[in-house]
Every structure is written in structure tokens, then in C-alpha cells.
Amino acid sequence: MAKNLITGGLGFIGFHLSNLLLEQGEEVTIFDVAAGSPLYRDINDKVTLIRGDVSNWSQVLDAVRTSGADCIYHAGAMLPPGTEQNPQAAFNINVNGTYNVLEAARMFDVKSVMFLSTLATFGRDVPSIVPNDAAQHPLNMYGVTKVCCERLGEFYQRRYGVNFRGVRLTPILGMGRVDSAQSAYIYKSGQEAAIGRPYSIYVETDTSIAVLYVKDAAWGLYDLKNAPEEKLSTRIYNLYGMTATGQGIHDAVMKAVPAARIDFQPDAKQIQLVHNLPEKLDDAAARNDWGWAPRYSLDEAVADFVKDIRSRPDIYA
Ligand SMILES: NC(=O)c1ccc[n+]([C@@H]2O[C@H](COP(=O)([O-])OP(=O)(O)OC[C@H]3O[C@@H](n4cnc5c(N)ncnc54)[C@H](O)[C@@H]3O)[C@@H](O)[C@H]2O)c1
Known part of the structure; x- marks a missing residue:
């Protein structure tokens, strides 16, 4: 083993x-x-x-x-x-x-x-x-x-x-992420929605970020x-999964949690930090050498993430 x-x-x-x-x-x-x-x-x-x-x-x-x-x-x-x-x-x-x-x-x-x-x-x-x-x-x-x-x-x-x-x-999305780095909105929007709390996304609707x-x-x-x-x-x-805009993340969360209360309150300093990150990585080497391919789309990832969070309310109590 x-x-x-x-x-x-x-x-x-x-x-x-x-x-x-x-x-x-x-x-x-x-x-x-x-x-x-x-x-x-x-x-x-x-x-x-x-x-x-x-x-x-x-x-x-x-x-x-x-x-x-x-x-x-x-x-x-x-x-x-x-x-x-x-x-x-x-x-x-x-x-x-x-x-x-x-x-x-x-x-x-x-x-x-x-x-x-x-x-x-x-x-x-x-x-x-x-x-x-x-x-x-x-x-x-x-x-x-x-x-x-x-x-x-x-x-x-x-x-x-x-x-x-x-x-x-x-930047990674999923249950259990706790840091407050510049990309935190990609997980906090879904996390707060899943546990019934409001959340303000601090980038613009068209701010793009790579997400896995x-x-x-x-x-x-x-x-x-x-x-x-x-x-x-x-x-x-x-390794590259997808690139998501603020609006795309908002919409994926709304699909998974229709009652979510999410709005946009853009913060120029945070947006600049997000702009410092490349939006797309070329993952052809990983795909060609060992068959890398992400298994989850943004909608599938957010839906699975929300399901995981709801199965563990103790973590977020
Ligand atoms: N989360 C992301 O978006 C992301 C993106 C790219 C790369 N990474 C990398 O993935 C790895 C894991 O990140 P994560 O998101 O799980 O972070 P995390 O903060 O959730 O986990 C890091 C873990 O390392 C432990 N740790 C910190 N200092 C330590 C030390 N001195 N000795 C032993 N353990 C220590 C912490 O207690 C924690 O359990 C890191 O190397 C990070 O740089 C994360």
C-alpha cells in the first residue's frame, strides 16, 4: 500500500x-x-x-x-x-x-x-x-x-x-479554504451563500480570475x-481549470443557491491585486504528457462545493 x-x-x-x-x-x-x-x-x-x-x-x-x-x-x-x-x-x-x-x-x-x-x-x-x-x-x-x-x-x-x-x-475554490488572500471572493461568495449569510464581492462584474x-x-x-x-x-x-469573471462567479452561486444574497462592492486596491495575477495558464504540457484535464466546470464546482459545505455545518457554526 x-x-x-x-x-x-x-x-x-x-x-x-x-x-x-x-x-x-x-x-x-x-x-x-x-x-x-x-x-x-x-x-x-x-x-x-x-x-x-x-x-x-x-x-x-x-x-x-x-x-x-x-x-x-x-x-x-x-x-x-x-x-x-x-x-x-x-x-x-x-x-x-x-x-x-x-x-x-x-x-x-x-x-x-x-x-x-x-x-x-x-x-x-x-x-x-x-x-x-x-x-x-x-x-x-x-x-x-x-x-x-x-x-x-x-x-x-x-x-x-x-x-x-x-x-x-x-486560485482554488472548495470547502475548507479559510485564507483572506486577494482571491478569497471566489470561495467566500459560495461559502457564505451555502450557510445563508450575505456576501459582497469586492471586484467588478467583469474582473477575471483563473479558478480551479x-x-x-x-x-x-x-x-x-x-x-x-x-x-x-x-x-x-x-494546471489550468477555467477563467471566471465576478459576474460568472455570482451567477454560478445563484444557480446553486437561488436564495443567495450577493452584491458587488468593488474595492480598487483588491482589484489591483487580482489584476496582478495571470488570468490563464497554458497547461498543454500537463495535458500532453500525462493527460491532465479538469473534471469540473465552474457550475459543477460551485454546486459540489455548496453540497460539501451543507453536509458539514459544524465547520461553519
Ligand atoms: N489555496 C490556493 O488557492 C493555492 C493556490 C496555489 C498554491 N497553493 C499552495 O497549496 C499549498 C496548500 O495550500 P492551502 O490552500 O491548503 O493552504 P492552507 O493554509 O489551508 O494549508 C496550509 C497548511 O500548512 C500548515 N503549515 C503552515 N506553516 C507550516 C509549518 N511551518 N510547518 C508545517 N505546516 C505548516 C498550516 O497549518 C496548514 O494546515 C500551499 O503550498 C500553497 O502555497 C494554494
Whole structure:
């Protein structure tokens, strides 16, 4: 049975990835700085939790050794706005944390290291559909740390043969996301509607943003991990789901929750931050090399997300 270690596994994507791996009959150990998560109520006894900090070398070493993992999904990270408020902590957690994971993988011959990167590694100096190998000049500390990690992972693959693979994700929608980064409206609109609270979308109706459903992100990681080595033309793949306008998100939520109370209260500062993000990633490499294709449209994603939230009112009480 495949043994997985998910750093940051108590978080939003880690939870959906845990579910997917358990459904596939695989073992899951979580390494997280947090003590627990209400998301895990129904699968708590199916996973092993090791509490620790990815920036702490001995804790990472110990977790990789005791888990006996043959695959590490490295999701543990600091995200915006925390990264921008405290860039030094962001470097320590994101870059040193990834170095610790790669070193431990090298020392214990872990078969695969899967990395979660982001479209925020690209600045505004890229084509409107961002190629997989576009120059990366990120505008924020979060993106800077993730570019460092991508290059570090590639180095470990070339120099030591560590099977490092990664995906660049666009902003993610799904149950359990809690951060307040610039893309928060893509999940808060559906979340607040599902639990019967009003919500104001802080971008314009025609502001566009790239969106991926969290279950597609989990499948992307899983499928890339299982792709034959000889099919891979790169170590890091853009994953793209769809581009949605503020109006498109509003309409998808109204379809899933007809009684939703959503309006628009545009905030120029937030809109500028959204404009800093590329709207489309070229995911041809992922499609061609290992058959990537998102399973959910925007309407399907929002409907599934709303259903998930309504099945877990305890999380939002
Ligand atoms: N959510 C998105 O839209 C998105 C988009 C692109 C990439 N990503 C990447 O996906 C990964 C997971 O993101 P998420 O949305 O699940 O975020 P999240 O904040 O929900 O989860 C992150 C988890 O990491 C843990 N963590 C933080 N610092 C840690 C440390 N020092 N040691 C161990 N654990 C630590 C947190 O406790 C949390 O459980 C991150 O690497 C993130 O950069 C997320």
C-alpha cells in the first residue's frame, strides 16, 4: 500500500488530497504545525498526525523517517497575506521548509516529492496565456519563495535523482479554504451563500480570475505522481481549470443557491491585486504528457462545493 506524507495536510488542499488518497486505498500521514482541524472529523481515525514545523530540520527528518513515506506531498507553506506581512518568516517556512523536505527525501530515498506551486510565481511580464516555461518575475514574496522552491526541487532532481514533480495552481475554490488572500471572493461568495449569510464581492462584474476546483487540484497531484517518468518533459506543470469573471462567479452561486444574497462592492486596491495575477495558464504540457484535464466546470464546482459545505455545518457554526 502506498505510504504518503502530506506536509501542511491539515490545510484546505491537504484535506481534499487526504480524502482522495484514502479513497484510492493509500496510507496518509500528516505533518502539520497545527494541532488538528475540524475538517478531519470524519476521517480523523484514518490518518496519522505528526505535529511539527517544516522549517525545523530535525522534526522534518523525524517525520519522514517514522512515516516510512514513499511519497511526500509538500503542501505546508505560508500563504498571502501572511507572506507579505512577514517576508522573513515566509522565506524560512517556504524555502527552508522545502529544502528540509528535499534533503530528508534524498537521505531516506523517498520515491517521490510532489510540490504545490502557484501562478503567483509569474509577474505581469508574461503573455496573456502563460506558457509553462515563461520567465518568472513574481510581484510578491509568496511568489518569490515558490520560484526558489521550484528551482531547488529541479536541482535536487538533476543532482541527486530525487523524483521531484510539481504543479502550479491557480486560485482554488472548495470547502475548507479559510485564507483572506486577494482571491478569497471566489470561495467566500459560495461559502457564505451555502450557510445563508450575505456576501459582497469586492471586484467588478467583469474582473477575471483563473479558478480551479480543489478536487481537480487533488486529482492533478495524484495523476502527476503516478505518471510514467518517461512521459515527463518538465518537473513543474501549469494546471489550468477555467477563467471566471465576478459576474460568472455570482451567477454560478445563484444557480446553486437561488436564495443567495450577493452584491458587488468593488474595492480598487483588491482589484489591483487580482489584476496582478495571470488570468490563464497554458497547461498543454500537463495535458500532453500525462493527460491532465479538469473534471469540473465552474457550475459543477460551485454546486459540489455548496453540497460539501451543507453536509458539514459544524465547520461553519
Ligand atoms: N489555496 C490556493 O488557492 C493555492 C493556490 C496555489 C498554491 N497553493 C499552495 O497549496 C499549498 C496548500 O495550500 P492551502 O490552500 O491548503 O493552504 P492552507 O493554509 O489551508 O494549508 C496550509 C497548511 O500548512 C500548515 N503549515 C503552515 N506553516 C507550516 C509549518 N511551518 N510547518 C508545517 N505546516 C505548516 C498550516 O497549518 C496548514 O494546515 C500551499 O503550498 C500553497 O502555497 C494554494
